[in-house]
Amino acid sequence: xxxxxxxxxxxxxxxxxxxxxxxxxxxxxxxxxxxxxxxxxxxxxxxxxxxxxxxxxxxxxxxxxxxxxxxxxxxxxxxxxxxxxxxxxxxxxxxxxxxxxxxxxxxxxxxxxxxxxxxxxx
Numbered sequence: 001x002x003x004x005x006x007x008x009x010x011x012x013x014x015x016x017x018x019x020x021x022x023x024x025x026x027x028x029x030x031x032x033x034x035x036x037x038x039x040x041x042x043x044x045x046x047x048x049x050x051x052x053x054x055x056x057x058x059x060x061x062x063x064x065x066x067x068x069x070x071x072x073x074x075x076x077x078x079x080x081x082x083x084x085x086x087x088x089x090x091x092x093x094x095x096x097x098x099x100x101x102x103x104x105x106x107x108x109x110x111x112x113x114x115x116x117x118x119x120x121x122x
């Protein structure tokens with residue numbers, strides 16, 4: 001299963017690359033194929049739009065998106081989230097992923113409880 005990592009970068013120390021790299025390493029160790037935008041080289045002209053163009057091209061070829069904490073406050077990550085949902089990709093909080101089973105991510109018990117709580121509140 002191929003997952004794209006989305007989260008805040010702009011305005012974060014070191015563009016939040018350490019968090020992206022740590023999650024990428026953890027998910028790769030679990031057996032996922034990972035697309036990490038912190039590893040995408042868009043050349044010397046690193047404008048926000050240039051980065052988003054490169055990243056979105058990679059996102060659409062993934063099976064799902066793994067969201068880092070704070071993604072909701074990131075303009076880029078919210079665009080990526082919207083695209084992933086619109087395409088019917090799996091959308092998962094990165095912290096909830098504990099394994100892969102076939103072509104499905106395995107989520108933690110904490111994630112199941114959180115999802116049930118959200119469903120009851122709705």
